[in-house]
Amino acid sequence: MLNISDLYGKVEEKDILKGLSIDVKPGEVHAIMGPNGSGKSTLGNILSGRPGYEATAGSVTFKGQDLLEMGTEERAREGLFLAFQYPVEIPGVSNMEFLKAAVDAKRKHHAQSDLSSVDFLKLARETCKRVDLDASFLKRGVNEGFSGGEKKRNEIMQMMLLEPDLCILDETDSGLDIDALQIVANGVNAMRDGNRSFLVVTHYQRLLDYIIPDYVHVLAGGRIVKSGDKSLALELEAKGYGWLENEVA
Amino acid sequence: MTDFQQSALQLANKQQAATWLQPLREQGAANWSAASWPGRKTEAWKYISLAPLQQQSNLRWGTDADDSAVDSVEQVELDATCLVFVNGRFNAARSSALPAGVVRFSDANAEQQPLIQQHLGKVVDSERHLFAALSNAWVEDGILVYVPRNKKLDKPLYILNVATPEAESAVASQRLLVVLEEGSEAEVIEHFASDAREQNGFVNSLTEVVIGANARLQHYRINLEEENLLHVGGVHVDLHRDARFHGFTLAQGSRLKRIDYQLNMRGEGAHMELNGVYLPRNKQVIDYHTNVEHCVPNCTSNEVFRGIIGDSAKAVFNGRIHIHPKAQKTLAELSNKNLLTSRTAEINTKPELEIYADDVRCAHGATISQLDETSLYYLQSRGISAADATTMLSFGFINELLNQVPEQAIQDYLRPRLSSLFGQASERVGHLTYE
Numbered sequence: 256m257l258n259i260s261d262l263y264g265k266v267e268e269k270d271i272l273k274g275l276s277i278d279v280k281p282g283e284v285h286a287i288m289g290p291n292g293s294g295k296s297t298l299g300n301i302l303s304g305r306p307g308y309e310a311t312a313g314s315v316t317f318k319g320q321d322l323l324e325m326g327t328e329e330r331a332r333e334g335l336f337l338a339f340q341y342p343v344e345i346p347g348v349s350n351m352e353f354l355k356a357a358v359d360a361k362r363k364h365h366a367q368s369d370l371s372s373v374d375f376l377k378l379a380r381e382t383c384k385r386v387d388l389d390a391s392f393l394k395r396g397v398n399e400g401f402s403g404g405e406k407k408r409n410e411i412m413q414m415m416l417l418e419p420d421l422c423i424l425d426e427t428d429s430g431l432d433i434d435a436l437q438i439v440a441n442g443v444n445a446m447r448d449g450n451r452s453f454l455v456v457t458h459y460q461r462l463l464d465y466i467i468p469d470y471v472h473v474l475a476g477g478r479i480v481k482s483g484d485k486s487l488a489l490e491l492e493a494k495g496y497g498w499l500e501n502e503v504a
Numbered sequence: 505m506t507d508f509q510q511s512a513l514q515l516a517n518k519q520q521a522a523t524w525l526q527p528l529r530e531q532g533a534a535n536w537s538a539a540s541w542p543g544r545k546t547e548a549w550k551y552i553s554l555a556p557l558q559q560q561s562n563l564r565w566g567t568d569a570d571d572s573a574v575d576s577v578e579q580v581e582l583d584a585t586c587l588v589f590v591n592g593r594f595n596a597a598r599s600s601a602l603p604a605g606v607v608r609f610s611d612a613n614a615e616q617q618p619l620i621q622q623h624l625g626k627v628v629d630s631e632r633h634l635f636a637a638l639s640n641a642w643v644e645d646g647i648l649v650y651v652p653r654n655k656k657l658d659k660p661l662y663i664l665n666v667a668t669p670e671a672e673s674a675v676a677s678q679r680l681l682v683v684l685e686e687g688s689e690a691e692v693i694e695h696f697a698s699d700a701r702e703q704n705g706f707v708n709s710l711t712e713v714v715i716g717a718n719a720r721l722q723h724y725r726i727n728l729e730e731e732n733l734l735h736v737g738g739v740h741v742d743l744h745r746d747a748r749f750h751g752f753t754l755a756q757g758s759r760l761k762r763i764d765y766q767l768n769m770r771g772e773g774a775h776m777e778l779n780g781v782y783l784p785r786n787k788q789v790i791d792y793h794t795n796v797e798h799c800v801p802n803c804t805s806n807e808v809f810r811g812i813i814g815d816s817a818k819a820v821f822n823g824r825i826h827i828h829p830k831a832q833k834t835l836a837e838l839s840n841k842n843l844l845t846s847r848t849a850e851i852n853t854k855p856e857l858e859i860y861a862d863d864v865r866c867a868h869g870a871t872i873s874q875l876d877e878t879s880l881y882y883l884q885s886r887g888i889s890a891a892d893a894t895t896m897l898s899f900g901f902i903n904e905l906l907n908q909v910p911e912q913a914i915q916d917y918l919r920p921r922l923s924s925l926f927g928q929a930s931e932r933v934g935h936l937t938y939e
Contacts, residue, residue, distance in 0.1 A: 303885050306877065331887035343882040347900030347907075356896065357886035364887070396900070397882075413886060 256281045256452040257302075257322075257421055262313035263477075264294075264301045271297040273477035274313070277454075279421070284453040286463055286488060289474035290496040295456045296340055298474070299425040302454075303337040304330050318420065331357075332364035334420035338410040338427050345397035350409070353397045354379055358416055379416065385445070386412045387438050404435035411442040422446070423454045428462035440465030460492035473499055506541045508558045512638055513537065515563055515675060521644040522610065524617050528625045532640025535630045539637060551820045551852040552791050556760050557706060557734055566591030566667070566674035566705055573668035573699040574598055580695060580726075582913035584662040587647060591668055591705070592676030594645060603658060609646045609679070620648055624681050627712035628740040633764060635736040639677060639710040646679030651688040651719075660691035660722075660911070667698040667705050667733055678709035678737075684719035684747075691722040693914070696737075698730045698757070709737040715747035717771060722750045724914060728921065729757035731786060738764040743803075745771030751778040752909050754918065755790045756925070765794040769803040769831075779909075780809040781902045783925060784817035791820035794838075798831040798864075807838045810902055813849040824856040825868065831861050838868040843875065843901050895926040 257279040264272035271294045279285050289295050300308040302315065304327035315322040317335060325333065345353070359369045370378065380390045386408040398406050407427055414422055424443070428436055443453065443466050455466055463471070463485060471487040472479045473496075480499055481487065491499075505513075513533060521529060542549035568590035579586070585606065588598040594608060602608075607616055609624075624646075630637040651657050665678055684690055694711065715721050725739060735758050741749055755761055767776050776796070784790040796805045805825070813819045823838045842851045855868040875897050883893035902922065909915045 305881050305885070327881065327884040328887050328889055331885055337885055339882070339885075343879050345879050345882070345897065345900060347902070347904040348896050352896065353883065353886070353888075356883075356888045356892055360887040360889065360892070396904070417886065 256283075256318060257454070258314075258316040260314045262301070262315060263311045264297060264309060265311055266297055266308050270311075271477055272301070275474070275478045277472060277479065279452045279454060281452055282447075282449045283470065284447070284455060284466065284468045286455045286457060286468035286471045287474050288457055288460070288471060288488060288491055291458070293474045294477045295458070295474055296425055299337050299423050299456055302423060303327065303335065328360065331417070332361050335423070336414050336417055336419035336421065337423045337425060338407070338414060340426040340429065342398050342406040342410055344399050344401075346399045348397050349393070350395055350397050351376070351379065351393040354393070354413065354416055357413065361417055382412050382415050385415060386442050388412060403430045404432065407431060407435065407439055408442075411439050415442065415446065419451070421452050421454065423456065425456050426458060428457055428459060436462065437465060460488045463488045475499055505537055506558065508560070509536060509539075509541065511561065511563045513641065515565065516641050518565065519642070519644045524621060525609070525643050528621075528640050528643055532625070532630060532637050532643070535637035536634070536641050539634050542634065548793065552760065552762065552789055552818070554760070560673040560706060560734075563673050563675050563706075566593075566670050566676045568593040568595055570668060571595055571598065574664075574666050576699045577664070577666055577697045579664060580662060580693065580913055580917040582660060582662065582911065584660040584693070586662045586664065589663070589665045589678060591670065591674060592665070592678050592707070605650045605652070605657065606661060607648050609643070609648060612648065616648060616650070619650060619683065620681060623683055623712060623714050624679075625712075627714060627742050627768070628710065628738065628766070633738060635708055636710055636738055636740070639679060639708050642677040642708070643679060644677070646681060649680070649682040649690060649692060651684050651690050653685040654687040656688065657690040660693060662693045663695065665694070665696045665707070665709065667696075667707055667729065669699070670705060674705040676705060676707045678707065680711040682711070682713040682721065684715050684721060686716040686718055688716065688719045689721075691911070693724040693911070694726065696725075696727045696729055696735065698733055704732055706734040707737070709735070711737075711739045713739070713741040713749070715741065715743050715749060717745040717747065720748040720750075722910060723752075724911070725751070725753040725763070726914075726918070727753075727755040727757065727761060727763070729761070731757060731759060731788065733758045735761045737762070738766065740764075740766040741776070742768045742770055743774035743776060746773040747771060748774070749776040749778075750910070751776070752914070753778070753780040753792075755782045755792070756784070756788075758788055758790065760789050762791040762793070765792070767794075767796045767805065769796065769798045769800060769805065772800050772802045774803045776805045778807045779905045780807075781905055782809070782811040782819055782821075783902070783922065784811075784819050785814035785925070786817060787815070788817045789819075790817075793820075793822045795824040795826065796836065798825070798827045798834045798836060800830060801832045801834070803831065804835040805837070808905065809840045810842070810905055811851060812843045812845060812898055812901060813851050814845040816846070816848040818850040819852070821851070821853045821870070822856065823854070823868070825858070825866065827859045827861050827864050827866065829860040832863045834861065834864040834866070836864070836866045840870040841901075842870075842872045843898065844872060845898065895923075898926045899923050
């Protein structure tokens with residue numbers, strides 16, 4: 256699904272990723288944990304094609320294609336989805352218009368016809384319900400005035416509508432209360448179907464009580480310094496990140 | 505006097521105005537003749553040139569002989585009393601029957617004439633507003649809307665002003681006077697339009713409004729005109745005690761469009777809100793000047809103007825708030841945001857605050873920016889193309905104000921027309937319904 260090999264990346268002339276490698280197979284859930292400043296968000300941003308985030312060396316293959324050669328929107332249409340750590344508020348653009356444009360763009364890319372407004376509205380409403388968002392959120396501006404939890408649920412709703420092959424969750428759990436966290440985790444778990452892959456980037460082990468990963472990687476200093484199964488997350492929780500950084504040094 | 509002033513004045517001689525309008529016409533002619541022609545150093549006209557107007561020679565009155573252009577102008581669909589003017593001339597055949605209280609100046613009876621005389625040319629300060637002086641000199645006809653005490657105008661009044669293609673230098677003069685007595689209410693929509701053919705005319709339109717105590721006016725001024733028209737206009741409003749003015753204005757088109765809003769807060773507790781949108785593109789020039797005079801205590805004013813300037817277009821926004829020494833406890837806000845969508849687009853924005861009272865709250869701000877890159881990235885990260893994302897964000901920038909327009913029919917009218925200005929992806933925006 257996703258193969259990252261010896262990836263180097265920089266943001267505004269600052270080298271952040273320094274030889275990162277991960278191989279995610281279809282259906283797998285990989286958690287990436289790490290201290291602040293280790294490059295977690297940079298990874299998500301480079302993978303989704305955010306302007307200003309540049310891969311300087313190494314390769315990323317997504318479903319057999321060179322991901323780094325693809326434009327931002329093309330990556331999305333091909334099935335890569337990044338749930339933002341800080342979803343953007345866009346007043347004046349209704350959530351509904353935004354979602355339909357996104358779904359239409361993907362369908363067009365895959366030579367499917369546009370959904371009618373009526374069909375789309377029905378689908379959007381059902382999806383709202385799945386993440387416990389009131390359908391009135393569809394009328395509002397994109398994330399406009401949404402609470403932190405509502406924004407994150409809106410991200411998961413977009414993910415459900417777009418049915419990506421690879422979901423990257425960038426600290427989706429940060430700042431969430433337990434109830435909201437459960438809704439988000441339930442949404443993610445409902446989408447695990449044996450083929451869809453997940454890259455769950457988080458600072459806290461707590462999320463992994465709800466989304467059980469197949470693998471846990473520790474990112475420090477721009478590369479993976481340790482990998483293991485879910486027990487590694489618990490070990491990190493108990494010991495903190497300090498011991499790993501020392502180990503690396 | 506410049507040649508243009510001279511030739512504009514001569515046009516007045518070709519009119520046949522009623523004698524009771526003569527004093528105002530004469531005063532207007534005197535003000536117009538005495539005015540020094542604005543140049544680059546004239547603050548109120550600093551950023552735009554009146555040269556296109558001066559180049560108009562052999563001015564003559566536009567006619568309504570051919571009114572077929574009205575057919576090609578799409579009207580706002582609402583249950584309203586509709587009055588149609590073609591090149592400044594009232595077109596009875598295309599207009600609804602006038603309801604009680606709405607009358608042409610030329611048909612005004614012995615009771616209405618004094619009312620018109622009492623207010624016409626009195627709300628506007630024609631010594632400070634050059635083209636108001638000209639409008640006074642040109643008063644021949646116009647519409648009076650009079651709503652008596654505690655009454656409401658049954659239906660919204662929809663005034664459609666259509667400019668049709670004529671030989672160069674055709675002139676249209678339009679005049680509206682709204683007088684709302686204490687406790688009354690009205691909704692008035694002024695729609696300025698031209699058909700898609702080349703326009704070379706000059707439109708001078710002036711609206712004066714008197715809102716009595718506790719009365720309320722919902723007012724719209726929509727300028728959707730073609731490229732070459734020259735349009736100078738003003739909306740001048742007196743608000744008395746506890747009066748309410750809710751305004752919305754939109755401007756697009758014209759190689760020179762200047763619109764002044766003057767709000768005089770004359771009675772305590774008065775409140776005004778004005779939202780505006782301007783969308784010049786190609787080589788259009790749009791200039792909004794607003795001036796709020798807070799003369800007395802405890803009044804509130806709130807203005808929000810947004811512009812998107814594209815291609816080689818130019819826009820000016822000058823928002824002045826003047827708080828007089830007596831006007832304690834004033835609450836005044838003004839916001840102006842601009843989006844430039846090309847390197848050659850130009851905006852001159854200037855909020856002006858003059859505060860002479862010490863216990864007031866006043867906020868103002870002006871911004872100029874390009875589209876937000878993070879928002880663009882967010883949309884693209886969901887598979888939306890850069891072009892579609894640009895369209896959605898540009899439209900979203902003004903859609904925020906459209907969403908606040910109280911009259912749904914106007915939202916429905918404007919949304920698809922404005923979204924189509926933002927490129928081919930326009931079907932993306934403004935068309936989805938929720939029910």
